[in-house]
Amino acid sequence: MRNFTRRKAPGFPYSEIAQAILPGWDISLVFAGETRAKNLNVSLRGKSYVPNVLSYELGNKSGEIVICLPIVKKQAPEYGLSYANCVAFMFIHGLLHLKGVPHGTTMERYENQYLQRFAGARIDYGSTQDRDRH
Numbered sequence: 001m002r003n004f005t006r007r008k009a010p011g012f013p014y015s016e017i018a019q020a021i022l023p024g025w026d027i028s029l030v031f032a033g034e035t036r037a038k039n040l041n042v043s044l045r046g047k048s049y050v051p052n053v054l055s056y057e058l059g060n061k062s063g064e065i066v067i068c069l070p071i072v073k074k075q076a077p078e079y080g081l082s083y084a085n086c087v088a089f090m091f092i093h094g095l096l097h098l099k100g101v102p103h104g105t106t107m108e109r110y111e112n113q114y115l116q117r118f119a120g121a122r123i124d125y126g127s128t129q130d131r132d133r134h
Helices: 014-021 036-047 069-079 081-100 105-121
Strands: 025-034 053-059 061-067
Touching: 014 025, 014 069, 014 081, 014 105, 025 036, 025 081, 036 053, 036 061, 036 069, 053 081, 061 069, 069 081, 081 105
Parallel strands: 025 061
Antiparallel strands: 053 061
């Protein structure tokens, strides 16, 4: 885990969450500021906005998840989550993308299942806006 921001990253059992969703994978977790996240989004995806989370494969059963802490802090209320739980949610979301799960009801079901298990929280998807901003 690497933190390139001045913000303290919330403590969660990130390794345990990763192994529950992607057993046997080597996952790198990076906390980034807006500039770094945007630059990565441009170079990796050709998208010019600041994402809340990015996930990409590095090799066979190896991937990296980049969470933009300032954006997550701003978006947490939109998801009805605390800042800490929203960081866990973004991590789970990124892992599910690495697993190949696309956006939709299956993604939402898995997100809530793992968020409940590891953070004791749930998301009301009817109240979220712009949830695919990554």
